[in-house]
Amino acid sequence: MNAANAAPRRVENLHTDKGKVPVYATGIVEQPWDGYSDDDHATWATLYARQRELLRDRACREFLEAQDAMGMTPDRIPKFAELDVALRAATGWRLIGVEGLLPELDFFDHLANRRFPVTWWIRRPDQIDYIEEPDLFHDLFGHVPLLMNPVFADYMAAYGRGGVKAHAIGPEALQQLTRLYWYTVEFGLIDTPEGLRIYGAGIVSSKGESIHALESPAPNRIGFELERVMRTRYRIDTYQKTYFVIDSFEQLMAATGPDFAPIYARLAAQDSLPAGEVQAGDRVYQRGSGEGWEDGGDV
Ligand code: PHE
Numbered sequence: 248m249n250a251a252n253a254a255p256r257r258v259e260n261l262h263t264d265k266g267k268v269p270v271y272a273t274g275i276v277e278q279p280w281d282g283y284s285d286d287d288h289a290t291w292a293t294l295y296a297r298q299r300e301l302l303r304d305r306a307c308r309e310f311l312e313a314q315d316a317m318g319m320t321p322d323r324i325p326k327f328a329e330l331d332v333a334l335r336a337a338t339g340w341r342l343i344g345v346e347g348l349l350p351e352l353d354f355f356d357h358l359a360n361r362r363f364p365v366t367w368w369i370r371r372p373d374q375i376d377y378i379e380e381p382d383l384f385h386d387l388f389g390h391v392p393l394l395m396n397p398v399f400a401d402y403m404a405a406y407g408r409g410g411v412k413a414h415a416i417g418p419e420a421l422q423q424l425t426r427l428y429w430y431t432v433e434f435g436l437i438d439t440p441e442g443l444r445i446y447g448a449g450i451v452s453s454k455g456e457s458i459h460a461l462e463s464p465a466p467n468r469i470g471f472e473l474e475r476v477m478r479t480r481y482r483i484d485t486y487q488k489t490y491f492v493i494d495s496f497e498q499l500m501a502a503t504g505p506d507f508a509p510i511y512a513r514l515a516a517q518d519s520l521p522a523g524e525v526q527a528g529d530r531v532y533q534r535g536s537g538e539g540w541e542d543g544g545d546v
Pocket residue numbers: 402405406408409410412413427503504505506507508
């Protein structure tokens with residue numbers, strides 16, 4: 248039962264922080280595990296094996312160890328209920344099945360209550376290398392493992408509470424908070440004794456970006472600084488022009504602990520920054536060559 252024949256019900260096509268994407272019904276669905284086809288399991292197996300190989304020396308240790316600890320394997324699409332046992336014991340999180348991207352407030356509410364929404368369907372074989380919207384592989388392989396890490400798990404729940412708050416403050420606050428999510432949860436890098444490593448879900452679930460994020464001379468790699476990140480626009484249609492590097496999950500948690508209300512107010516009076524520009528005061532790990540970059544298209 249893949250995306251094509253299950254036809255999730257699209258309720259509207261919206262321009263969101265993730266670009267122009269379908270927003271789906273908000274309901275929670277039981278993972279229809281018995282309905283996955285052999286092709287679906289094969290897609291999972293292919294992607295899982297390929298990414299694990301690529302990520303062995305590229306993803307952070309916490310990510311790789313968590314995948315093993317939760318019992319994610321290439322053999323078959325995992326059952327949410329089985330992963331939940333390990334997750335609940337480690338950090339109190341659990342998974343809920345959804346049709347796709349949720350309206351922002353629903354998403355924040357789930358995170359605040361330690362429920363991580365996972366798209367139940369997996370991409371078709373012809374979408375192995377690229378799919379526009381999050382599917383099961385992105386959500387489960389990419390996002391779920393770090394929910395086993397106590398500090399990162401707390402960060403995600405705090406982000407959910409922060410989202411509810413930002414939503415009430417207004418669209419600019421929400422945009423700034425979304426940039427933080429983008430440059431950490433989706434496209435974050437972490438500095439380790441072995442060198443820079445990947446922790447962002449958008450990177451670990453992409454073959455091309457797993458290599459690009461660490462090895463390409465094109466992008467900037469800059470030390471994480473909260474307000475700098477919240478001002479920085481981003482790309483949804485190309486690899487990132489800039490990656491922000493944290494020193495540890497503890498650093499990320501500490502930096503995002505304070506009340507954001509005064510930060511939102513302060514940033515409202517400042518311009519946003521282009522995705523690819525190095526700023527005075529940046530802690531630069533690598534100044535990107537910018538090769539292959541297109542102009543325009545920052546979100
Ligand atoms: N501290 C933030 C606030 O007051 C919430 C938050 C926590 C946001 C962690 C992101 C990550 O809004």
